[in-house]
Amino acid sequence: MSKCEVINGLVSQCNALDETMDGFNPVKREKGIFKWVYTDINTSKDTRSFIGAKTGIHKEKGLIFNFCPYCGVELRKANEK
Numbered sequence: 001m002s003k004c005e006v007i008n009g010l011v012s013q014c015n016a017l018d019e020t021m022d023g024f025n026p027v028k029r030e031k032g033i034f035k036w037v038y039t040d041i042n043t044s045k046d047t048r049s050f051i052g053a054k055t056g057i058h059k060e061k062g063l064i065f066n067f068c069p070y071c072g073v074e075l076r077k078a079n080e081k
């Protein structure tokens, strides 16, 4: 994918971002760039996903990207939590 897409709160990352990611759903002390995926445990369907970084002062909770640093697509609306 040459640009990120966000459909119904689910992010499909572009190739450049995909290659930068260290993995999915980091556990506590992991550092890097990750995709967080929330799944509805009743239906097993992914409901939301975010891409962000755990590094520096954000290594505990992580920093969610509002925009893709490569293609510039908005990954998260400003009024979303």
Ligand SMILES: [Zn+2]
Residues within 6 Å of the ligand: 002, 003, 004, 013, 014, 017, 068, 069, 070, 071, 072, 073
């Ligand atoms: Zn992108």
